[in-house]
Amino acid sequence: DQQVKQNSPSLSVQEGRISILNCDYTNSMFDYFLWYKKYPAEGPTFLISISSIKDKNEDGRFTVFLNKSAKHLSLHIVPSQPGDSAVYFCAASGYTGNQFYFGTGTSLTVIP
Amino acid sequence: EAGVTQFPSHSVIEKGQTVTLRCDPISGHDNLYWYRRVMGKEIKFLLHFVKESKQDESGMPNNRFLAERTGGTYSTLKVQPAELEDSGVYFCASSQTRGSGANVLTFGAGSRLTVL
Secondary structure, eight states: OOSEEOOOSEEEEETTSOEEEEEEEOOTTOOEEEEEEEOTTSOOEEEEEEETTOSEEEETTEEEEEETTTTEEEEEESSOOGGGOEEEEEEEEOTTOOSOEEOOOEEEEEEO | OOOOEEEOSEEEEOTTOOEEEEEEOOTTOOEEEEEEEOTTSOEEEEEEEETTEEEEOTTOOSTTEEEEOGGGSOEEEEESSOOGGGOEEEEEEEEOOOSSSOOOOEEOOOEEEEEO
């Protein structure tokens, strides 16, 4: 039973435009949400996180929004660059932060 | 600083054989995790070590899987005997013990296991 869902397996965006990746979760007890980025043949690398007490966190071109009432978070990338093409995983954990629940990933392609 | 290192990068074995995967975490990281991704599915938690102790092994599929972390350094994950459904990419990750904030895991490149 998946607790974190990414319903869009893939997304294509023109270079310079905004990429929006979505993630839904079922467990209202999750305290931390993270986004990881994964290139082929590499492990996931940490991108950005947000705690459940916030609704927005920004780091350069990357912004994560959290809507707790809807149990939904999204990652915005502005402007999108070809190097952003990768698989993006949403992950959530409880307070201890030791067991993460990951989504199935969204493959982003940024078209030059 | 060296990252998380996993070996082998790819292993192809026949059903019933044994495979041992190894993970070297970042030096000084007390927390070590094993995750697995079956093709197209989510990355699933297997277990968590704090130093040499198993903190949480609730994600281990069954008793054909055995994980160890001798001396709190590197870790091994043995699958014996391997079954077809064990195929996937096994990721190791490590992290420091955190004071506050999100626990950010550093992942290795993964060990791809193919069971024929």
